[in-house]
Amino acid sequence: MGKRQAGQQARVISTGGHYDLVLDGPGGGINFGGLIMRYLMTVNGGGRAPDKQMYADMGRFVEELARAGVLLATGGLDRGTHVTASGGNITLTDGPFTESKEVIVSFALIEARSRDEAVELARRFWKIVGDGEGDIRQVFGPED
Numbered sequence: 001m002g003k004r005q006a007g008q009q010a011r012v013i014s015t016g017g018h019y020d021l022v023l024d025g026p027g028g029g030i031n032f033g034g035l036i037m038r039y040l041m042t043v044n045g046g047g048r049a050p051d052k053q054m055y056a057d058m059g060r061f062v063e064e065l066a067r068a069g070v071l072l073a074t075g076g077l078d079r080g081t082h083v084t085a086s087g088g089n090i091t092l093t094d095g096p097f098t099e100s101k102e103v104i105v106s107f108a109l110i111e112a113r114s115r116d117e118a119v120e121l122a123r124r125f126w127k128i129v130g131d132g133e134g135d136i137r138q139v140f141g142p143e144d
Contacts, residue, residue, distance in 0.1 A: 036111050038072070038139040039118040041125065045105045047132030051109065057128045070121070072107040109139070 039139040050058075065071035079095030079102075090142070093105065115138070124138050 007108050019051050019144065036113060037115075037118075038141070039112055039115075040139050041110065041111050041122050041134060042104045043106045043116070043129065043132060043134040044138075045103045048130055054128060054130075061128060062108075065108075065121070070112070072109040072111060074106070076106045077104055078124045079103065104134075 019091070021091065062071060062074060081095070082093040084091040109120060110118060115136075118136050118138075122134075126132070126134075
């Protein structure tokens with residue numbers, strides 16, 4: 001599998017109920033293929049507040065991923081409750097937490113054929129969101 005070259009643009013295409021992430025550009029095209037894996041993409045707090053343009057751009061991106069069958073779930077998260085278990089004792093701590101940039105405020109659960117494909121989708125996401133932090137983590141289940 002090749003690497004993304006300068007000037008290549010990512011797009012998701014749907015064919016026969018399946019999807020492909022294709023990179024088009026001066027270096028030719030790359031069609032990512034392989035086994036389906038799940039990835040959790042998260043966004044930490046502390047970034048810029050969404051405006052109308054970000055909502056519109058994100059709406060189009062989410063719709064594209066949903067139509068292609070890539071997006072399994074997405075949403076925002078409340079401040080939550082932190083759970084600590086130690087020596088049989090459970091401690092619950094309600095937010096807000098001192099470092100908002102450490103709190104996960106939204107997520108997307110996607111299916112991708114490779115880590116590279118998940119990273120490409122995350123790159124597109126972060127171009128919409130702008131500055132901030134988050135993670136991409138592979139999700140394992142009983143079948144993995």
